[in-house]
Amino acid sequence: MSDDIKPRLRVPTTAKKGEVVEVKTLITHPMENGQRKDADGKLVPRLIVNSLAVTYNDKPVLNATLEPAIAANPYLAFFLKVEESGTLKFKWTDDAKQSWTAESKIEVA
């Protein structure tokens, strides 16, 4: 099942120095909220992506803590101020302590 879980990014590849760019992220994950019952009437245990940590050149940019109220395939868009070329890194973690990473380079022209 975890094979289906894929992070997706939309990050600009270039930016001007000091520019604030929009970063869009999505990870395909069912975000099982722990409230739903399966066909046998048993509660499906909670299994959600509970955090996303974003760093740029290994300095923290954004830490998100997600609750079951976040929709399936959690989408998150945020901003980043680019002062220098670097690598934007993402790490998602779920309740089962599985994690997925992604990265994207931004070049300052």
Added chain:
Amino acid sequence: MTIRCTTIRRRSALLSIAGVLVARGALATPDSTKEWLAGLTKGAPKEGKVTLKAPEIAENGNAVPLTVSVESEMSEKSWVKALYVAADGNPNPGVAIYEFTPMSGKAEVQMRIRLAQTQKLVAVAEMNDGTLYTASREVKVTIGGCGG
């Protein structure tokens, strides 16, 4: 599409059962939402600086687009440290917590959230100097958008 429809029906069925069996106990309330926020922040938030953008009426409570932004210059001197988002009519009040840094450039996040019913969304922003700002917004949720 079929899957989504059944989920909605199942959820609305569950909600109505929960409603009958335990009255309001199963869902978050404005009070439990305040408690959740108070447990994370110190002090009383002032109205202002925070903007919540969401549709007035959401047809599909499974994925409601929400944008929360906070007025701030996001500099080394003054930035938004954290943003707490809650909903007062879901099984749990918490929706998400975002911790920013001056590198964020702009304190704005877009997400998609689940809403079990018509309810109020509340956001509290914590500035780097500890001051708190809040805003809220009601979203009406149409359940049974799949002909049910």
